[in-house]
Amino acid sequence: MGALLDNITARVAVVGRDHCFLYANREALAFYGLPPEQVMGQHLSKVLGDTAYAGYLPWAERLFSGESLRWQGWVEYPTHGRRFLQETMVPFASDGRDVQAIIVFGRDHTELKLREEELAEQIGQLQASEALKAAIVDHALAALISTDGEGRIVEFNPAAEAMFGRLRADVMGRLVSEVIMPERYRSAHEAGIRRMENGGAPRVLGKRMEMHALRADGSEFPIEMVLWRTTVGGTGYYTASLVDVTERHSAAQQIERQRDALRQSEKLSAMGSLLAGVAHELNNPLAIVMGRASLLEEKCDDPALLADVQRIREAAERCGRIVRTFLNMARSKPATRENVSLNDLTRAAAEMLNYSYRSHGVEMRLQLADELPSVKADGDQVGQIVLNLLVNAQQALAACEGERRVLVETGVEARRENREPRVWLRVSDNGPGVPAELRGKLFEPFFTTKPEGIGTGLGLAMSRSLARDHGGDLTLEPTSHHGGASFRLNLPISGEPVHESAPVPLQATDAALQTRVLVVDDESEITELMRDILEAAGYEVATAESGEVALALLETARFDAIVSDLRMPDMDGATLWREVDQHHPRLSRRMLFVTGDTLSPGAREFLRKARCAGLDKPFSKGDLLAAVAKLVE
Template structure:
C-alpha cells in the first residue's frame, strides 16, 4: 500500500465539508481547514496560533476544556449541543475529538472534526412544535366532538359512517362500534325517506349542486328501537387529500315540539278563558235583567201557594210554578258561580244540592244526546264546610266529562250519579262522597295514571283543554279530600269518585254545627227601608218583611231614600245595587257620611255580583249581599243579621 501524497491529503482536508481544526496542548490552533475558517468568518492568520478562548470565546472554551483534558489523555470523544459563538450567535455543533500521539508517546495534538447542524436542529424544533400544536388541536377537536351536546355524524362520499360521537350514541341508541362502516341511511333515516336520501347522495357524487349543504333542516330520524323523533340538522362537506367527507350536526327537537304543543294548549286555554271572561261580563248584565222578574215570579208563586191552601188543585199549580222558578234561579246562580272569580268562601253545603243544581244545568244536553242520567242520592247527608262554587265546579266538570265520553258511544248510554257517607274507619272524621260513572269507552290502561296531569286529555282535537280533572283534583285536595279514578267497572266505562271531609280540612274536624236560621224579631217596631226601582220587586220584599213583623217603608231611588232618612229613623236598609239616578254604591257613600250608624246595616239585593265593580264595592265596604232570585227565608235571615248590628 502506497503512502498518501501529503499534497493530496492537504487538498482533501481543505475541501472537506467538515470543519477540521488541530489543537496543541496549549489549546491553540495549529491547523484549520477552509470549512472551519469559513464557519468562523476569519482568515488563517486570525486563527492559527491563537487559543480557543480567543477564537471561539470564553463560553465555548469553558465547554471545550473538560473534553480536551480527556482527549489529551488519549480518549476519543464525540459531543453535540448549542454553543454561543462571537459573531455567529447560537449554533448547534456536532464535534468529534481524536487524540494524536506520534510514535506511541504522549498525546501532542487533538484533531477536532465539527459539523454545524443548527439549521437542521431549528427545523426539527419547528417540526416538533408544529407536531405538538397539531396534537393539541386534535385533542381539542376530539374533546369538542366527544363532549358536544349535538350529535355529530360523519360519513365518506359513499355515505358510510366514519365518525359517531357519544351524543349521537345517546340520541340514536347505537354504539360507535356498531355503526362505523355502515350506511348512514340504515342507521338514522326512516325507511320511507331512504330513497330520497340515496337520490341526494347520488347527485352529490356526480358533481351536481347539493341542495341541503349549509342549511338548517327539520326532518324525522329513527332510533335503534324503531321509534321516530323530530330533529334539526346542518350538513357540511370537508375535502381532505382528495376525498370528501360529510358531517351532520343534529339536535333532537322532541322537547321543543312537546313544549310548543303545550304552549299551544295553554294559548287555547287562555283563549277559552278570555271567551269565558267576555261571556261572564255579558252574563252579569243578563243575570241582572233576568233576576228581577224571576225573583217576582218566585215570590208571588210562593204567596199564591199559601193563599190557595184551601184549593189543592190551584195550590199544586202554584207549587209547580214556584219549583220551576226556583230551578231557573239555581241555573242562573250556577252560571254566576262558575264565572265568578273571588277568594274561596267556605260554608255549610249540601252535596246533594250541588248535584241537583248541576243536573238542572245539564238535563237538556243529556236528554238531547240520548243519555240517561240516573241519580242515587243518599238521604240525610251532613253538610260539608266547603266552598260551594269550587266543589260545584268539580261536580259540573265530572258530569260534563261523562257526557263527552258518551258522545260517540254506541247503544244505550247511561250516567249514574251516587252520593253517600263514609264511616269513621279509614279517616278521622266522616266524609261525604260522590261517584259519577258512565258506560262509555273508559280510560285506556296506559293512560289511567295520566288523566290528572295538566293539559293531558283523551278527548278529540278541539274538545277540552286537559285542565278539568287536574283542577278538580286540586280543588278536592284543597278541601282535605281527593278525586280518584276508580277501577274499571265490570260493565266497562269510567268511574270517578270525589270524597270530602265534613270539616273541609285535612286536620281533625272541630265539633261545630251550622248556625240555625235566625228567628224573626219579636218586637214589631223594627223599621226597614226598601230601595229599588222595580215596583213589583219592592212590593214582594215589603210583603215578606211585613209578614215577619217589620215596619217597612219604600223608595224608588237613592235620592228619595236619603230624603226619607232625614225625616224618619230606620234600623236597616235593603237596597238594589243597580238603579237610575243614584245607585246603591252612591247611596251607601251618602249614608256613610250622613247616617254612619246605618252604613253597617245595609243589605244589597242584586243580580249583578259578577261584574268587577260590584264585587269591588261589596268587598271594600264589607256590606252583605243577597243574590236574586231569593226566597223569603233567605231575605229574613239576612235582615235579622242586620238588626243585630244596630
C-alpha cells in the first residue's frame, strides 16, 4: 500500500490530533520541498508556514468530529509562494473509536488556474474591444452598412436607420441592393460583388464615389460612399460608409445660381449704365421741347392750336418723368427719406412700362385712391418695388392666351389700435397664379418661376427687404379676384419699422408664471438670450445644451413648450422632435424651431412635415415672445 501511495500523482498526507504529520507520500514531500525527516512528526505550522496553518485550524475541529471537507483556493506557502490547491480531507477512525487522524488528498492546480485567468483576461479584453467597436459603429455620424459575400445585410447602424428611414431589424438578411439602391444601379452592383467573390480585381474598393441612394419612402438623394472588404474567419464581408451630401449639393447649386445671377446682374448693370447715359443726354432736348411748348402756349390765342400745344407739353413732361424715374433708379446714391406720394410713384412706373404693356397686349388699369397720405420714404426704392411688381405681372401674362389684364390699386388701411396709419398698393393679374407648393419659396433669394434667362430670382426678395426697411411688408395674398397672382405692399406713414406690442405681456402674469418652457441650443449665448427674454416676460425657463440633456429633463419635469435650435451636433432638432413625438406627443405639437438655415430644403421640408413653427435668426424680442405665446395659447 505504501508503494502505491508513493507513486500516485496526487499529494497524500496524514495529520494526527496534535497537528503533526504522521505520513506524507513522495508527491507531498516534493511539494513541500523537504526530506522525510523534516516532515514526519513535524508540526503543520513548521512545514506549511503560519499562513497555511492558520487557514487549516478553523476546519480542524469539524474534521476531528467526523466531518469530511472539500475545498479549493489560493494558499501562501513559505517554499512555493502563492499556490492554487484543491484538497479533500477525510477523518480516519478505527474500530469505531474517536477520529485519530486526518487524511489529506490534494492537487496543485496553480498553472491551470493562472492559464484560466489569463484566458479570461484575454476574453475580457476581446469583449471590451468588441464593445468599443460596437459603440463606435452605433455612434458613428456616417451610415455604416455591412454585407456578406452575397450582398445580404449583416450590420445596419443607427445613422443608417436615420438616413434611410428603415429599422435595423427590418433589413437584416435582406439584399442591400433591394434596400438602398435605385433599380438602375442594382445589376452593376450584383455583378461587381460576384466578380470580387470569384477573385476578380476590385474596381471600387477604397475609392470615394458619389451616387444616389433610395429612402424607405421611395425618394432618391445623393450620397458619398467608401467601400472596403474585411475577412473574418475566412469569410469575406463588405462595409460601406455613407454620407448624405444633399446639403452639399444644394449649396453647390445655390452657389451656381448666385454666380448666374451675378453674371446677369453685371450684364444688367452694364446695360443700365449705357441706358442711363442715353437717358441723361435726352434731358437737354426734352428741356427745350418743354420750355418752348410752354412759351408757345402763352402766345396762342387760337383755342384749337392751344390744345395742340398743351398736348405737346404734357407729352414732353411725361417723357421727362420717365427719364427722371429711370435715372434715379440707375444712379448709385445714398438712400434718403422724404415725403413722397405712392400714387405719383405708381403713375411714374406705369408710364415707364406703358409702351411695353401695350406692345405685349396687356391692359393696365389704375385705381388709385384720392387724397392718399404721403409716406416718408426713399422714393427711388419704393418706385423700384412698384416697378418690379409691374414687370413681374407683365411677364406672368406672357404665355397666357386671351385677354390679359393687370389691376393696380392703392388705399389706406383702417386704423388699428397701437398702430400708425398705413398706405397700401396692390398689383393683381389674371394670369396662372402661383402654385401652392411654390408660395412659400417665392420671396427667397435666387428663386424664380421664370424661364432660364428671364429672371434672376432677386426682384421679389429685394423688394420685400426694401419694404421691411421702411417698416412695411410685401406679401402674396391668398386669393385674387382676377384669378391670378395678387401682391400687396403696405407702408407706415412714418416709413419707420414698427415694433408692435407682442401678444405676450412683458410683465409677469399668473398665466405666464404657470407656463414652463424648455430652451434647447448648443450655443450658450443664444440659450442665455432666449432665457433672459422669456424669463423677463414671466415664463419659467429651463435650458439644455443638447438634445440628450433635453430628453433627460423631460423625464423629470413638466414643460408646456419647447424652443429648440434646428441644427445641433449629435442630436439635431429633427431627431429631438421624433423622440418627443414618441414619448411626449402632447409636447411635439408645442415645439418652436429656431434656425439660421432657412435656405436649406431639408429644414423647410422638416418643418412642413412636422407641422412645427419656425423662427428665423436673427430674431427680435417681439418675434420670440409672439412665437412662444402662439405655442401655449
